[in-house]
Amino acid sequence: MMVAGAIAPSKKWHIIRMQRSMKTPYGLQVIESCLTCPLKKDELFCDLSQHAMEGLDAISSSATYPKGALLFVEGQDSRGIFVICNGRVKLSASSADGKSVILRIAESGEVVGLPGSISGKPYEVTAEALEPIQANFIPREPFLQFLREHGEAAVRVAEILSDIYHATYQEVRYLGLSGSATEKLARFLLDLTLAEGTDKNTLRATLTLTHEEIAEMIGLSRETVSRLFANFKRKKLIEIHGSALVITDKAGLEKVFEV
């Protein structure tokens, strides 16, 4: 497809992706008011008064985006926030030479573009739809105005920002606080299952990321991730059936980084 001949091939593929998608940007068809959005509002802006909720609805507009669409691009001026109703969004940062890191994968009910919109600085990351998604867009200015008028919502926003911070903090831990590549991957897999079943020795999770994406999340090369997966399987620590990850030996996996 190669729209821009100026870009070198091979490892610069995401830059190409970026430029390709920039040609058919946002502003896709507006489908419905966010009132009909399947996402329950109160998951997000819970405890808001009826009045506040209506105010929010008034300024937000829902749209769908195809897989691969970029909600916004790193460095772009913040236009507003996106509340994801449906599907997953990849938030990543990339350097001039084509490397990139995934900061987090936002799922239904999460908000992207918030820090930039609050601080008024440009978006720091690029948001790409991993699947066809539906999202509510709330333009920056009305949103800020809304927050000023509804203190309860502002507090809720602070909480959400704390969560976003926490995800980024996790990222720092992956990248900075791990000796071996093995340890990074083991930690990552264990964190995936953190939410669910706790103390059992065999855990389950759904892993919808490619090795390449995992590599970008924990700071490894794709090949290393592939090799480590093979290792783990060989050692009977994990099993993979399609997109289902099964940690068959949690204890063994934890032992990996206990020196």
Next chain:
Amino acid sequence: MMVAGAIAPSKKWHIIRMQRSMKTPYGLQVIESCLTCPLKKDELFCDLSQHAMEGLDAISSSATYPKGALLFVEGQDSRGIFVICNGRVKLSASSADGKSVILRIAESGEVVGLPGSISGKPYEVTAEALEPIQANFIPREPFLQFLREHGEAAVRVAEILSDIYHATYQEVRYLGLSGSATEKLARFLLDLTLAEGTDKNTLRATLTLTHEEIAEMIGLSRETVSRLFANFKRKKLIEIHGSALVITDKAGLEKVFEV
């Protein structure tokens, strides 16, 4: 000094420090109301009404802490936030085996402990005074109550959280988006001078961090940082006079990672 014989020597020194300081924790002498704190409040919670400011004063208490004191420790339940009036505070995270990463260095006027206090989760990092400091402590519950009552303050808090997020995001870039160690350090030094003089080819900054600390910020070993500093000096890219860093050849330093 070695209070705890159970701890192995050498590279586990920060753990030792942690434990030593935990024996003489917080609650040092309360010196003065935050009204007399040298820090101008409006730098932090600007635009707040007189009423709101008084409310803040009512719930905050000022204290001083000696160098090396820990305001809080990673994993501890969040008790509240600290507004630094004076001095610098190192925020770091560490892994079980003694490695540690510095997430940011907070200076006068900044807030630490905010994300944990907002979200109700434990502090994610350890806050250590790099120098004797003076700080206002605001307990969690009254602070949250205050935010609920003063929407303007909540919005301000969201802005501060965005800044904190941004610092952490930078950290991710250092750790994840840099090929060589050389590139990491060059980027770090250039970022130090970002605030000041822009397009000149020779820049100045004050560098009050040890090589060890720099290493912990950008994910290198102390030795590598030392070697790179020597390199840069040899190549006439930088000069160091005491704690003054002079970038003599900004262009050259940037060229380091433009390949």
Next chain:
DNA sequence: CGGCACGTGTGACGGAAATCACACGAATGT
């Protein structure tokens, strides 16, 4: 004054992981 802790400088060495270079199957589109 000695010690001692700390920050720093540098050499040698080894290993872990990136890189390069393939191959293979499955999905996708034409």
Next chain:
DNA sequence: ACATTCGTGTGATTTCCGTCACACGTGCCG
């Protein structure tokens, strides 16, 4: 039915940087 792209597996090779091992200066404190 074909080509093409994408995700994956795996070997061989190389290189960067962490680790270990020292040495030196400086400031501090008993």
